[in-house]
Amino acid sequence: MEEIKFNEYIENELKPNLEELSNLRKEIRRAGIINKFKFSILLILGLFFTYWEIQSEAETQLQGENIFLVVGFICILLFAYAKPHSFVANKKINGFKSKFKFKIIGNTIRFIDPNLKYKPIFKTGKQQINKSELFNPFTEYREDDGIIGELGGYKIQISEIHVMNGLKRTFDGLFIKIKFNNEINKDRLLEIINGLRNTINLPIITSLQNDCVYLSVEHKSALFEISLIESNDEQIIKDIGLLHSILVGIREIIKCQSEKFTKSAI
Secondary structure, three states: OHHHHHHHHHHHHHHHHHHHHHHHHHHHHHHHHHHHHHHHHHHHHHHHHHHHHHHHHOOOHHHHHHHHHHHHHHHHHHHHHOOHHHHOOHHHHHHHHHHHHHHHHHHHHHHHOOOEEEEOOOOOOHHHHHHHOOOOOOOEEEEEEEEEEEEOOEEEEEEEEEEEEOOEEEEEEEEEEEEOOOOOOHHHHHHHHHHHHHHHOOOEEEEEEOOEEEEEEEOOOOOOOOOOOOOOHHHHHHHHHHHHHHHHHHHHHHHHHHHHHHHHHO
């Protein structure tokens, strides 16, 4: 039943919102192309005046022409490879990204479970990363999107994390923390995690530390990122589906833990 509701959400809400963003992307691209064309005229005029300025300062005409060719080649090369959205105001670009973050990711998380909160800027303390023992050794890390909240009375945290050890990137994916208030049901926990691993078909590492369960889900490519260049709706829907599967797995872990705690209390 939950899977049916989620599929209906994708068709009735997620895809229309992605279509709205697609139209906004087209507007940004159109504006970028127009602005790039206008800038090309200014570039040509700028190079024209630069030529005469260089010639007036150069010792010989040949030296001036050589300097101008180098400068002109660099300017034209940079201009040619610049994406159209580079010529659009940051306010419009940030508005596009903000709509994606809150209208797509934020709304989806609330749909999956209203007890969860989306944090587009998120940071886990280095002490907590160390405590998990999932990424040792590491020298630095960066986090992107985060989710926090409570499921079944237990606190959870999910974030996209990129871990470095020196100059080498050692991990890209999701970092998950589930905090329990009682003894962990290890056998059933590992069984559910194995099932989740088979469902999402991604590597999952588990670490049990006192009353906390830490999980790392490795995912090499960036998650929950919308493209300004071309439509990547299929990838976004796939990423949203991955998040849904992981949260279903977390619910199963919490349900199993709650059942054990209830039986122990009886």
